Amino acid sequence: MFEPTPYRSPWMSDDLDDVRTLARTFLERELVPHADRFTTQGAVDREFWNKAGDAGLLCISIPEEYGGGGTFAHEAVVAEEQARAIDDGWANQVHSTIVAHYVLAYGTEEQKQRWLPKMASGEMVGAIAMTEPGAGSDLQSLRTTARRDGDDLVINGAKTFISNGLHCDLLIIVTRTGGEGGQGLSLVVAETADLPGFSRGRKLDKVGLRYQDTMELFFEDMRVPAANILGGEAGEGQGFIQLMQQLGQERLIIGLTGVATAEIAVELAIAYAKEREAFGRPILKFQNLRFELAECRTETLAARTLVDHCIGLHLQGKLDPATASMAKYYGTDVQCDIIDRCLQVFGGYGFMTEYPIGRMYASARVQKIYGGTNEIMKELISRTL
Numbered sequence: 529m530f531e532p533t534p535y536r537s538p539w540m541s542d543d544l545d546d547v548r549t550l551a552r553t554f555l556e557r558e559l560v561p562h563a564d565r566f567t568t569q570g571a572v573d574r575e576f577w578n579k580a581g582d583a584g585l586l587c588i589s590i591p592e593e594y595g596g597g598g599t600f601a602h603e604a605v606v607a608e609e610q611a612r613a614i615d616d617g618w619a620n621q622v623h624s625t626i627v628a629h630y631v632l633a634y635g636t637e638e639q640k641q642r643w644l645p646k647m648a649s650g651e652m653v654g655a656i657a658m659t660e661p662g663a664g665s666d667l668q669s670l671r672t673t674a675r676r677d678g679d680d681l682v683i684n685g686a687k688t689f690i691s692n693g694l695h696c697d698l699l700i701i702v703t704r705t706g707g708e709g710g711q712g713l714s715l716v717v718a719e720t721a722d723l724p725g726f727s728r729g730r731k732l733d734k735v736g737l738r739y740q741d742t743m744e745l746f747f748e749d750m751r752v753p754a755a756n757i758l759g760g761e762a763g764e765g766q767g768f769i770q771l772m773q774q775l776g777q778e779r780l781i782i783g784l785t786g787v788a789t790a791e792i793a794v795e796l797a798i799a800y801a802k803e804r805e806a807f808g809r810p811i812l813k814f815q816n817l818r819f820e821l822a823e824c825r826t827e828t829l830a831a832r833t834l835v836d837h838c839i840g841l842h843l844q845g846k847l848d849p850a851t852a853s854m855a856k857y858y859g860t861d862v863q864c865d866i867i868d869r870c871l872q873v874f875g876g877y878g879f880m881t882e883y884p885i886g887r888m889y890a891s892a893r894v895q896k897i898y899g900g901t902n903e904i905m906k907e908l909i910s911r912t913l
Contacts, residue, residue: 535829535832537832537836537839538836538840539601539604539836539839539840539843540601540605541601544601544602544605547588547598547602547605547606548605548608548609550583550584550585551585551605551606551609551610552609552612552613554579554580554583554585555609555610555613555615556613558576558579558580559572559576559613559615559618560613560615563614563615563617563739566617566739567617567738567739569739570694570731570738570739570741571617571694571695571731571739571740571741572617572618572739572741574653574695576618577623577650577653577695578649578650578651579650580618580620580650581648581649581650581651582649582650585606585620585624586620586623586624586647586648586649586650587623587624587628587644587647587648588602588603588606588624589602589603589624589625589628589629590628590629590632590644590648591632594632594640594641594644594645594648595644595645595647595648595649596628596644596648599843600625600777600780600839600842600843601839601843603621603624603625603781604781604784604839606620606624607620607621607625607781607784607785607788608784608788610785611785611788611789611791611792612788612792614792614884614887614888616736616737616738616740616887616888616891617737617738617739617740618740619691619692619740619741621781621782621785622654622655622656622691622692623647623653623654623655623692624647624654625777625778625781626654626656626774626777626778626781627647627654627655627656627698627700628644628647628648628654629774629777630656630700630715630758630770630774631643631644631647631700631717631758632644633770633773633774634715634758634759634763634766634770635758635759636759636760639717639756639758639759639760643698643717646697646698647698651697652697652698652719653692653695653696653697653698654692654696654697654698654699654700655690655691655692655693655696655698655699655700656690656699656700656702657672657687657690657699657700657701657702657745658670658687658702658771659687659688659689659690660672660685660686660687660688661686661688667702667710667713667768667771668708668709668710668713668768670702670703670704670713671685671704672684672685672686672687672701672702672703672704672747673685673703673704673705674701674703674704674705674714674716676705676754677751679753679754679755680751680752680753680754681703681705681716681751681752681753681754681756681757682749682750682751683701683703683716683718683725683747683749683750683751683752684747684748684749684750685703685746685747686729686744686745686746686747687701687744687745687746688732688744688745689732689742689898690742690743690744690745691740691741691742692741693728693731693741693742693743693744693745694728694731694741694743695741696720697719697720697721698717698718698719698720699717699718699719699720699745700715700716700717700758701715701716701717701718701747702715702767702771703715703716703767705757705764705765705767706764706765710767710768710769711765711768712765713765713767713768713771714757714758714763714764714765714766714767715757715758715759715763715766715767715770715771716752716756716757716758717752717756717757717758718750718752718756719752723750723752724750724751725747725748725749725750725751726745726746726747726750727745727746727748728743728744728745728746729743729744729745729746730743730744731743732744734894735890735891735893735894736887736889736890736891736892736893736894737891737894738887738890738891758770772849775849775852775899775900776842776847776848776849776852777842777852778899779852779853779855779856779899779900779905780835780838780839780842780847780852780855780856782856782859782860782895782898782899783835783838783852783855783856783857783858783859783860784835784839784855784859785859785863785895786831786859786860786861786862786863786892786895787828787831787832787835787859787862787863789863789867789888789892790824790828790831790862790863790866790867791828791832792888793824793866793867793870793871793885793888794821794824794825794828794866794870796870796884796885797821797824797870797873797874797885798812798821798825800873800874801817801821801873811873817873820869820872820873821870821873824866824869824870827862827865827866828862828866831858831859831862834854834855834858834859835855835859838851838852838854838855849908850908850909850911850912853900853905853906853908853909854905854909856899856900856902856905857896857902857905857906857909860892860895860896860902861896861902863892863895864892864893864895864896867885867888867889867892868889870885871885871886871889874886
């Protein structure tokens with residue numbers, strides 16, 4: 529029987545194949561057997577981060593001098609293997625692909641030497657606190673404040689929907705150090721261990737992402753050194769610009785995760801359709817179902833080529849914000865649509881959480897929300913028309 533040639537992204541290499549094998553082996557050994565327990569406790573074990581660091585999977589795209597040694601393509605491979613493992617709880621992308629790169633791009637040399645090696649080893653878990661109870665995509669409306677008092681900043685405010693909020697040791701806080709609007713924002717780094725004035729609120733009960741620890745965080749007269757402004761004195765008031773410059777990579781990894789998850793959903797549905805019988809024959813023999821899965825595979829490949837194009841641009845330093853927004857909104861729209869259609873193949877079993885497709889369905893929906901809603905992505909794209 530003819531089997532189609534497996535698609536290989538044009539940015540892949542032999543080195544990346546080795547990273548894929550490493551990530552797959554690690555996840556099969558350290559995550560998959562414990563996924564049910566992680567779901568019950570609402571988070572991976574804290575020690576899981578140390579094991580990932582020992583395996584060389586954390587902050588893999590930062591320079592070797594800080595504990596990494598790869599590129600965004602290395603991060604992409606790890607993200608794809610998480611999708612293959614049906615893992616939606618380990619927020620490595622927040623830690624490695626987002627937080628570490630804020631420090632790398634804007635931190636002083638002292639800040640990079642101080643924080644990045646600890647993030648690469650798993651000694652510190654990173655999180656970034658943007659969203660507030662009253663402000664999400666509109667970053668210029670953030671109300672958390674940082675007031676200077678001698679050599680310290682005194683921070684007051686609240687953040688919500690913070691991934692890695694439970695385990696974070698290093699927290700980048702988007703806070704207002706100046707006046708209104710974007711020009712008054714700075715990124716301030718807090719080392720949260722035994723930090724007076726810092727508290728964690730509820731571990732939020734989500735529809736999906738059941739063991740991604742997502743928290744409320746509170747700051748009450750919390751003091752951090754003014755030297756912890758990302759970029760030092762030169763970084764004060766630059767927070768909004770820094771956020772805008774880094775959001776492209778965040779949106780690209782979200783779009784990639786969406787497409788990779790859709791690909792897995794299609795393969796799961798095809799395998800099930802070959803085994804499940806109705807009226808004395810496998811359901812894949814029914815033309816309607818064959819055509820539906822043919823459409824799913826085609827549309828997923830189309831989305832994959834868009835994301836691969838964007839990864840290629842990003843690796844060359846040429847990915848613009850509008851194109852990154854296309855990858856994010858289209859990749860996650862396709863993810864939600866394809867998983868919904870693949871769940872239908874499973875019938876009632878697809879609605880059971882014991883089947884991966886049901887868990888994938890529940891977790892997919894938020895992809896169209898975080899990193900900037902898909903409506904905001906279309907607004908950003910429309911400004912270039």
